[in-house]
Amino acid sequence: xxxxxxAPADAFGAxxxxxxxxxxxxxxxxxxxxxxxxxxxxxxxAAGLAMARRxxxxxxxxxxxxxxxxxxxxxxxxxxxxxxxxxxGLPAVTVPDGPLAESLxxxxxxxxxxxxxxxRDEPSLAGLRQRAKAWGVLTVWIGAGPRxxxxxxxxxxxxxxxxxxxxxGGRLALVTHVLLGLTRTCLGHPHLLAPEAAACTEEVCIxxxxxxxxxxxxxLGADRCAQVRTPDGLEAVDTTLIxxxxxxxxxxxxxxxxxxxxxxxxx
Amino acid sequence: xRKEDSGVSRRALEAGEEELRALLSDLVxxxxxxxxxxxxxxxxxxxxxxxxxxxxxRAIAQRLRAGGRLYSFGGGESSINAAGIAALFARSQEGTSxxxxxxxxxxxxxxxxxxxxxSGRQLAVFARAGDIAMGYSTGGDRDxxxxxxxxxxxxxxxxxxxxxxxxxxxxxxxxxDHCLVVASHDPHRIEEVxxxxxxxxxxxxxxxxxxxxxxxxxxxxxxxxxxxxxxAEEAP
Numbered sequence: 001x002x003x004x005x006x007a008p009a010d011a012f013g014a015x016x017x018x019x020x021x022x023x024x025x026x027x028x029x030x031x032x033x034x035x036x037x038x039x040x041x042x043x044x045x046a047a048g049l050a051m052a053r054r055x056x057x058x059x060x061x062x063x064x065x066x067x068x069x070x071x072x073x074x075x076x077x078x079x080x081x082x083x084x085x086x087x088x089g090l091p092a093v094t095v096p097d098g099p100l101a102e103s104l105x106x107x108x109x110x111x112x113x114x115x116x117x118x119x120r121d122e123p124s125l126a127g128l129r130q131r132a133k134a135w136g137v138l139t140v141w142i143g144a145g146p147r148x149x150x151x152x153x154x155x156x157x158x159x160x161x162x163x164x165x166x167x168x169g170g171r172l173a174l175v176t177h178v179l180l181g182l183t184r185t186c187l188g189h190p191h192l193l194a195p196e197a198a199a200c201t202e203e204v205c206i207x208x209x210x211x212x213x214x215x216x217x218x219x220l221g222a223d224r225c226a227q228v229r230t231p232d233g234l235e236a237v238d239t240t241l242i243x244x245x246x247x248x249x250x251x252x253x254x255x256x257x258x259x260x261x262x263x264x265x266x267x
Numbered sequence: 268x269r270k271e272d273s274g275v276s277r278r279a280l281e282a283g284e285e286e287l288r289a290l291l292s293d294l295v296x297x298x299x300x301x302x303x304x305x306x307x308x309x310x311x312x313x314x315x316x317x318x319x320x321x322x323x324x325r326a327i328a329q330r331l332r333a334g335g336r337l338y339s340f341g342g343g344e345s346s347i348n349a350a351g352i353a354a355l356f357a358r359s360q361e362g363t364s365x366x367x368x369x370x371x372x373x374x375x376x377x378x379x380x381x382x383x384x385x386s387g388r389q390l391a392v393f394a395r396a397g398d399i400a401m402g403y404s405t406g407g408d409r410d411x412x413x414x415x416x417x418x419x420x421x422x423x424x425x426x427x428x429x430x431x432x433x434x435x436x437x438x439x440x441x442x443x444d445h446c447l448v449v450a451s452h453d454p455h456r457i458e459e460v461x462x463x464x465x466x467x468x469x470x471x472x473x474x475x476x477x478x479x480x481x482x483x484x485x486x487x488x489x490x491x492x493x494x495x496x497x498x499a500e501e502a503p
Contacts, residue, residue: 041302045294049287070350077344168355168469170309170462173347177455178301182294192287 039157047140047155048182054113056193061092064100065117066124075115075176100124101131110136110231119163120148127264129153130250134214136231142175212252305459312449312460323427323445324471330399330425337367340386341403342412348403352465362473387415396423403429405457417442431457
């Protein structure tokens with residue numbers, strides 16, 4: 001059963017409603033004044049494990065909440081809080097103000113994480129998941145209200161129900177607290193935190209050879225050779241095949257060649 | 268030799284997978300447990316504080332109606348709730364946008380206490396009699412929150428305090444018009460329930476102001492009973 005390990009958010013939308021209600025965090029009734037449910041406890045567990053693995057590999061957690069800045073401060077503060085006064089907390093900070101991608105681009109290193117707390121329709125999140133992927137940054141999205149498209153982040157931890165009640169009434173804080181608790185629990189088992197095994201077991205590697213990889217164009221040279229940012233660092237990529245790509249564009253790289261410009265999804 | 272090696276590593280791998288599965292199912296249990304705990308505390312708090320919430324909601328609505336402003340503040344983690352409640356009162360997406368502002372409290376980890384902007388100093392600059400002071404004392408420096416509430420009380424502000432079981436200084440200070448006590452020692456649970464209580468306060472204030480609006484419309488349509496406008500405040 002390898003699939004319960006780090007279940008990708010892409011599978012989220014395929015889940016039947018019964019399953020969500022059965023496995024979800026219990027519905028709060030009178031307490032939080034409206035019917036708020038979720039996120040799925042198994043998704044929380046998978047996200048906690050993935051985050052612990054990244055922390056164990058010296059990642060920084062970047063927190064952003066474009067419309068609710070205090071949620072980002074809350075998350076960063078909670079993760080950064082030392083468990084014991086003598087020990088340092090986890091490296092968690094808020095993304096500086098400004099357009100999210102622009103603020104994060106120079107700061108994020110490959111292997112880092114981005115925790116976004118927001119509603120679905122947040123203009124500054126457009127294409128951020130793909131960009132983060134090109135930078136090698138894991139994305140975790142906590143939110144409430146109408147659900148985002150499946151696959152909008154590596155981990156989507158969603159509260160179904162009224163967005164205002166969830167955001168201002170403590171439900172999103174609860175999700176953050178639970179996620180922190182699970183991450184800390186995982187960090188107590190360092191021998192289980194080796195980076196996820198690479199899928200390169202066959203002669204041809206499906207993750208790096210047969211498929212294109214995402215990269216972000218940094219500069220374009222005169223000879224159509226571009227500097228492209230990928231999770232492995234800056235790479236020189238030939239852009240002869242694609243017309244009109246410029247700095248900031250996401251491209252698909254295959255064997256040192258940019259084969260396509262990737263349309264950034266609206267959200 | 269090679270074969271044995273791979274046998275050993277396979278067994279190690281299987282043992283690791285087993286352990287990982289156990290860890291993940293622990294995590295699922297833990298997540299559910301925490302959520303259940305949060306919901307239980309929320310339910311019991313709403314039950315225990317129903318009357319106090321209603322009184323506080325009426326008093327806040329009355330002050331806002333009369334042109335008062337709401338100032339919220341808190342230490343450490345609870346400055347987050349202070350920021351949230353001010354944003355909720357001030358937002359205009361739904362209901363009426365109301366005069367509310369959170370007093371900045373720096374909660375950057377590692378910042379020296381001496382450098383933190385004091386909510387008391389800010390309150391002294393902004394607040395007038397007739398305003399509302401809402402203090403959250405869950406995290407950080409409780410003394411600062413209590414001192415600010417005391418200052419507010421002396422200046423004639425309506426004082427609303429959130430506190431918990433870890434400390435009874437707020438309940439005994441005698442300077443709170445309304446005190447909402449969350450019966451817990453767990454900072455995370457307290458923080459969540461305080462947010463839920465704050466949200467409920469906002470909802471009841473919105474409801475009261477909406478009822479006002481309805482009554483005022485009625486009053487205007489029937490000038491003969493215009494007096495209604497004057498008594499609307501405490502009408503059932």
